[in-house]
Amino acid sequence: MDHRPSLSEPPKSPPSPPLPPLPTDPGFWRSPVRGVRFTAVLGLVLLVGLTLVFVTGLLSYAAYNPDLAPVNDKTPDRGWLGFYLFDWPTDPYWLYRLTQGFHVTVGIALIPVVLAKLWSVIPRFFALPPVRSLAHALERISLLLLVGGVLFELITGVLNIQLEYLFPGSFYPLHFYGAWVFFAGFVAHAALKLPKALAAIRSGELRSARPGGGAGAYRAPGGPADDDLASPRPAAPTVSRRGALAVVGAGSLFMLLTTAGRSFDGPLRRTALLAPHGWEDPGSGPNGFQINKTAASVGVRAAETTDAWRLTLGGPAGEIRLSRAQLLAMSQHTSELPIACVEGWATSNQSWRGVRLRDLAVLAGCPADSPPGVFVESLQRRGSFRTGALRDNQVRDGRSLLALQVNGADLSLDHGFPARIIVPAAPGVLNTKWVTALTFGGV
Template structure:
């Protein structure tokens, strides 16, 4: 039988033949295990990030440990980037099965392929939109945070169903000693090395000793005004130097208070000052530590006569934006490390860092460290 005749016979039998012997179950199983672990870590750390930014009413997120968000979000983003070669390798290994004919052989097979379609689609969606988000390129018409959050549930649900369906096969495959001479280790080591290379060239955005190696990171510690990166500049927020330096500027504390306050910048600087060492940690995975000086938020609220269980809304001079305001829970404003900061690294705040004053609090996402604060409303 000629080569053409054999190819025709294989095609009529409903099987697509590929040249590489690495399209086998053992390679696919090991990649699947690694990918499952990686997706699980991303899902858990992603939930932490989401609920820190948008805490439900029943959740009182702690202010300690100070670096919790810095570590979990760094792990989420850097680990997610390292997953890319793993996901591509997995798809390359199994794509012959995705192209088998006939595509549907039974109702059960149709359901199985539907969940695989959800798994593959959700995986690619999360990776692609995640990369675009940390690159600050919003080339999609939907709000990234909402889409990323809900797609994560689709991904993890489809993954659990896939694991349940493939568990017996995977367990048998990885536990059985291979009988062929195929060098799978070199392929798997190459995939692991690619993920490691991505990690090394991005982890410096959250780990300063490796900052010089972070060539793939969108932000690096030490780069920016006053030695700190900036995501949203004053120009982007619509805050001008003239507005910030307006002699009529006052910080007003209103709402459920015994005494309403209206404080100028000089008044704030006349209050007892504190200095703390805290990081700015952003959703894109980067973080940078700094020394902040200013007034403890709890001292300011005690001056206004606020109830111990009150929540406080900080309002920015920012013209518009989803994070123009943020809520501070009792656990955070009672913490002595939470400041209404006036200085950073020994100098008055740069306009891009929130001059004349901003919030800085432990274990809090950067988008909720409100800049250009001019009003506090106690609820």
């Protein structure tokens, strides 16, 4: 019998290879490390860490300007977001160094955890249908605010730390309002996910020594019944979940060790490889400590600081102009204080000498027992902080000085010669350099 195909029949084509899975297919995501318990551990770390970063960030704004007025910040007035504000204290003198050091250092150390958490939940971004119920819609919205907010805060924060102002507008209102957007998503997401995360942690799967943590199979026996992060066809395991967490922890430790040293002087500062004002040598001598911005970088010329320089005092007594020699002839006082900046770096205590701000307030005609706040102007031409404002409690503190000398020598030009502000517990940017005018009661 002839089995040859008929000339009238078309030849049969070979079967088409199966199409590769799309990201919307759970089988597309094959890592055996993913699972709700792995994500839950990262989430609990972030719950504690990001809460600390958020709170210390709010404290930073209170320290800068308790009214959030447009002196150092473009945020209009206090607004309804200013409910937490208070007059930033001057004691202990190292307070801002502590709070901002934690804010920046912990924030940087959490970057590997944030990235690992986003990697662990990426299948959910592609899950279909995008909305299954009202509760699921709320979860998706909170996730959008959370992910968008945390990435925005980390990116703008890191750029600010690196002194790279690539974002449109002022860093301070952008970071401030971004923090509140993040916090809204953070609270909503934590409320929705915390019970599930705690239940996943209690199940103990991460204690398994088996590669993949015992959750290589989709909805594996003994695993949570709704583990939508575990792959239905996982790849061969290369690392256990505990090992993956160890890698994330090592990344955080590396970020910590290469950043934290900026808050200290001496050899530790040289370990801050990823931070400005870390490894560079500030020089030696009385003025041999870290400088944030040099005179040249902000347009201050040495010729402006010669004998022709005058300090203008404003207040009830009218305008008074004082030379540096006249300021040196006034009663001089010494304060042992550090400088701590928003970028998270700090100096050790330096010995500052000059005229107390409250004495200058009295000279300007203000009452000695209750001097008002002061508006400070600088010779600085470039940058955001040509002016600054100090509150009345800061002016009253006897350690608050218009400093003329440091460590027994005249200020260098880069450290603010002929005169600069130094105030206990104040952010470094409020310790204005190259001061040219003080207006008491003008805040």
